Amino acid sequence: MSNESREETSHAHEITLSDDPFTKNFLKNYGINTTIWFFPGLIMHEAAHALAGILSGGRLTAATWWSKHGGFVSLTNVSWATGALVSLAPLLLAPTAILLFQQGFSSLNTTAKEGILLPVLFLWLAVSLAIFSIPSVPDLKNCIHRSRKARQFTTRTPTILFSPLIKTLVFYIPMIISEITAVGLLLTFRWSSTMRFAWMAVLCLATLNYFPT
Numbered sequence: 001m002s003n004e005s006r007e008e009t010s011h012a013h014e015i016t017l018s019d020d021p022f023t024k025n026f027l028k029n030y031g032i033n034t035t036i037w038f039f040p041g042l043i044m045h046e047a048a049h050a051l052a053g054i055l056s057g058g059r060l061t062a063a064t065w066w067s068k069h070g071g072f073v074s075l076t077n078v079s080w081a082t083g084a085l086v087s088l089a090p091l092l093l094a095p096t097a098i099l100l101f102q103q104g105f106s107s108l109n110t111t112a113k114e115g116i117l118l119p120v121l122f123l124w125l126a127v128s129l130a131i132f133s134i135p136s137v138p139d140l141k142n143c144i145h146r147s148r149k150a151r152q153f154t155t156r157t158p159t160i161l162f163s164p165l166i167k168t169l170v171f172y173i174p175m176i177i178s179e180i181t182a183v184g185l186l187l188t189f190r191w192s193s194t195m196r197f198a199w200m201a202v203l204c205l206a207t208l209n210y211f212p213t
Contacts, residue, residue, distance in 0.1 A: 014074070015076075015083045015086065015142065016072060016073070017072060017074075017075075017086070017087060017138065018070060018071065018072035018073075018136065018138055033068065034132075035066070035068055038128035038131050038132070040125055040129070041127075041130070042065075042066050042128075043066050044128075044132065045136075046065050046072065047065065048092060049073045049086055049087075049089050050073045050075070052086045052089035053078055053082075053086045056082040056086060057077060057082070058075040058076065058086070059077050060073065061075065079150070080147075080149040080150035081147075081150040083142070084143045084147040085174070087140070087142045089135075090133050090134065090135050091134075094130065094133045094203050097125070097126060097129040097133070097203065098206050123204060126203055127200055127203075127204060129203065130200040130203040131196070131200060134185065137186065140183075143179065143182040144179055147175040147176070147178050147179035147182070148175075150175045
């Protein structure tokens, strides 16, 4: 195996994911540090990466779940393909948040539901998760890179090991979908605070749908 191949294999099995300055600072003009005011979202963002990596066979080697400067997770034993999907894991925070709010809020008694504190708390959690449910720019770039590497690796894999149909269904289609998703999110959210506010509004409205009127 050449030095280049060894280096590529090594990089395939290691992944470090972190948030980016845009996520942390897009409310800075309003005097709000998102990592401090909405810290549950940052913690859950990093936890989503870590959980996805562990469930896909990776091993967590280092993590900063929260600091005022952001967070990160490092994983080993992660393939090109699973690394691409792990990069997009925070996207699952949105539907998960709505489901948890629905189940949790519906289980509360009437008095608790009609109070002021609980709806405000739920709204704060919804905003927190909405802000950090968007994968960071490093996450998205990592996903694009690993999706392409996974497809290249599959192309070099002998057909005797994987039939063309299996290659297409198991590797090509998921990697192409993840790459398109990453590119779309990168173009949509990277330079547009308006789109981030819209994303936050949608998730918050979905959460408020379960509050009493």
